[in-house]
Amino acid sequence: MEFELKILGSSSATPSFERHHTAQLLTIGNQINLIDCGEGTQMQLMRYKIKHQRICNIFISHLHGDHYFGLPGLLSTMNLQQRTGPINLFGPKGLADILTLQFKYGNTQLPYHINFVEVDTTVSKKIFEDKYHTVHTLPMQHRVPCCGYLFKEKPKPRHLLKGKLPDFLTPPQLVRLKWGEDIRNEQGEVLVRNAEVTSEPKRSRSYAYCSDTRYKEDILPYVQGVDLLYHESTFLSDMEHRAAHTYHSTAAQAATLAEKARVKRLLIGHFSARYKDLTPLLEEAQAIFPNTALATEGKTISVLE
Known part of the structure; x- marks a missing residue:
């Protein structure tokens, strides 16, 4: 099953040449999750030939514009493209009010249902679950209420060794074997x-998204x-004081x-526009944790089983 992340935007508050505001796509099986939706996200979806209508869930980390200003436009485009299926939207308190006001004064009536889930950014809590994975919030420390998100696949069934399976096993017994049980008779004796x-x-695979935050152990x-x-x-790191003051982090x-x-x-991502060349940020991080890469536009990362 596919477990793949695609970066749509990597810039911080000010966009820069070839760097857009924060947005990511995490595909798990047939579920496409949009994580944050900065300005320009729609253009990036078109650039990488990703259909808006395939997005099932949207997760907004906080209400700074570079993380959600693209959302009203995206939802409106889904309307223009005649979306009918519901969409799940997760975000902090205030997001529903912002969208309601936007659509009210724009006289926008969506033909599809937005299932809005207000998240508590102060705790780690499960907010979504389907057949294959769960999503938990991760409390961040920022200037406004902010959370990250942890995506985890559920435990997977064991593989049946067909050449070793007795012929008498029933379908329900085969299911129990897949989930790690022994097969017993009525007396409790192990048959298989x-x-x-x-x-x-x-x-099972996992992805943790840590949005805007001070260093937080x-x-x-x-x-x-x-x-x-x-x-x-x-x-x-030479701007660590600035990072702390603005509730951000350094590459180190x-x-x-x-x-x-x-x-x-x-x-690593959410780079300040002051950095035209991102190599120093990458090198600073790799000096401590070698298996580091830049979360730059268009990068696709697959997590293998």
Whole structure:
């Protein structure tokens, strides 16, 4: 099953040449999740030939414009394209009011339903679940209420070894074997040992999105060992004081968090427009956590099973 992240925007508050405001797409199976929706997101979706109507869920981290100003336009375009299916929208308090006011004075009546879920940005809490994955909030420390999001695949079934399966097994018993059970008779005696007729399942994958935030070690337990961590890296370390003052992070701080959390890969983004060349940010992070990459426009990262 596909588990793939695509970067649509990587700039901080001020857009720069070839860098757009924050937006990412996470595809899990047939579910496309849009994470933040900065100005210009629609153009990036068209640029990379991604159909608006395929987006199932939208997750907004906070109400600074570079993370949601593209949302009213995107929802309006879905209307013009005659979307009828519902969409799930997750975001902090105030987002529903903003959209309601926008659509009220624009006399916009959407033909599809927006299922808005107001998230508590101060705690880690499960806010979404389907057959394949869950989504939890990650509390960030920013100038306004802000959260990140943790996407985790659910445990997967074990593989049946067809050549070793007895003929008498029923379909319900085969399902129980897939989920790790032994098959017993009415007296409790083991008829088929799971370990002898199944193999290990494919591993479950995870992605943590850490939006605008100061360096914050108390999220370490939540992101420990994730396959892919995105962490904002607005500044280089020589501007650490500026980062703290504006409630942002440096590339070195993002890498330090990745190292302490023992994640497999790190992506850094949300770069200040002052940096025309992003190489120094990448080098600063890689000096601490070598498996770091830049979350730049068009980059696609697949997480393998």
